[in-house]
Amino acid sequence: RKARGVGPTDLTRKGGDDRVLAVYFAFADQRGKRAGTDLQALLRSGRGDILMYVWGGAAKTGTIQKLPYFKGRGRSIVKRPADAAAGQWFAEDAAIAADFKRAFGKAPGRLVAIAVSSDADDTGGHNLAALADLYVK
Structure with missing residues (x-):
């Protein structure tokens, strides 16, 4: 549910990718079996992929x-x-494994982290949003 949010931005541009809400799914690839469940360690290692619903x-x-x-x-x-x-409120569904395959052209690795964020620093705007009843199966 969005109560207030920044306007349209280019999500492919550093420094201009503000958004109301995002849910990240982090997957370790085969080389990342020992990356553990620390999202930052996975990102630093280069051994995984991020799928973000925005x-x-x-x-x-x-x-x-x-x-x-x-x-x-x-x-x-x-x-x-x-x-x-x-x-x-909007109800949303996602087929995470199928979406990952469409986005990356391969099957996802092991799901190791889920994160939620909001971003308004580039536009100097303000976001107010809510996420409820998140289920991952």
Whole structure:
């Protein structure tokens, strides 16, 4: 649910990728079996990939984009663009393994971390959003 959020941004550009809400799924690749469950260690090691579902940006729902971080190991999938309605709850579903395969062209590794973020520093804006009833199976 978005109560207030930054306007449309280019999620592929460092320094311009603000968004209302994002949910990250971090996967260790085969070389990352010993990366543990520390998200920052996985990212520093270069042994994994990040799939981010995003509410924000200027692209259309369903668009897959390369993230400007993680040295090419990150992709975002737009769930709702920045101009989506505010003040109402939306139910969202995602087929994480299938989405990962579409985004990266390979099967995901082992899921090691989930993170939630909001970002408004580049535009100097303000976000107010909520996430409820997150289930991962």
